[in-house]
Amino acid sequence: MKVKSWIFKILWSFLGLIVIFLLYSHYEYRHIKIRTIEIKSKDIPKEFNGKRILFVADFQYDTMARYNRKQQKKAIELINSQKKDMILLGGDYATWEKNIPKFYEDAKDIKIPELGVYAIYGNHEYPGEKETAENMKKLGFNLLVNENRKITINNENIYIAGVTDLxxxxxxxxKALEGIKKGDFVLFLTHNPEYFEEMVENEKEKADMTLAGHTHGGQVTFLEKLLCQQ
Structure with a gap:
């Protein structure tokens, strides 16, 4: 009897944790947070001091059309309300290929800032990368497919480089870093952060800052914090 009681306690505790995680994930989904990070580097030209870059990833428009679209519109309104000079998009715009048009119906409302919008593919853009590319072009977004773009202000430059999905x-x-010198300031975009570990040292040295999506910010982070403290 004691053994059965002990087993039931474990099961109820486990179920309780699942319910807590589900409730928290639902809360987190509805309450989008903006994180502000100041980037300092000797490679940043003075002309770019104070410039603001907004990075967004993993919209993942999915099958729950009514609710998901409401949240997507909320996210786009939040994007438009931020002070920024450039937008970077980190992939996974729609979960399924059939929903690609639905995402871009709303994405047309994203206001393009002075220095433009730059995007990469995520794993959910396959198949459907051709349709994604066509929609990006129509909206005036710069899709980076193993390539880079030079951003210039008064003859001073930075680079945005991006690769396809891992x-x-x-x-x-x-290829994405081709033509870039070690002293240039580069923001490197990869949907999957694991790709950084596959880059050779010379490529890592050229990328001043790597931005990635895919992990959705890390749904469970308390274990990571605990390990870091130890």
């Missing part, structure tokens, strides 16, 4: 694309950091 799982379904053929990411090529060497």
């Amino acid at each position: 799982w379904h694309g053929k990411p090529d950091a060497r």
Whole structure:
């Protein structure tokens, strides 16, 4: 009897944890947070001091059309309300290929800031990368497919480089960083953060800051914090 009682306690505790995680994930989904990070680097030209870059990833428009679209519109309104000079999009715009048009119906409301919008593919853009590219072009977004773009202000430059998805694309950091010198300031975009570990040292040195999506910010982070404290 004691053994059964002990087992039931464990089961109820486990179920309780699941319910707590589900409730928290629902809360987190509805309450979008903006994190502000100040970037300091000797490679940043003076002309870019004070410039603001907004990075967003993993919209993942899915099958729950009514609720998901409401949240997506909320996210786009939040994007438009932020002070920014450039927008970077980190992939996974729609969960399924059939929902790609639905995402871009709303994405047309994203206001393009002075220095433009730059985007990469995520794993959910495959298949459907061709349709994604066509929609990006129509909206005036710069899609980076193993390539980079030079951003210039008064003859001073920074670079935005981006690769395709690690799982379904053929990411090529060497090609994406082509023409860039070690002293140039580079923001490197990869949907999957694991790709950074596959880059050679020379490529890592060229990328001043790597921005990635895919992990959705990390749904469970308390274990990571506990390990860091130890």
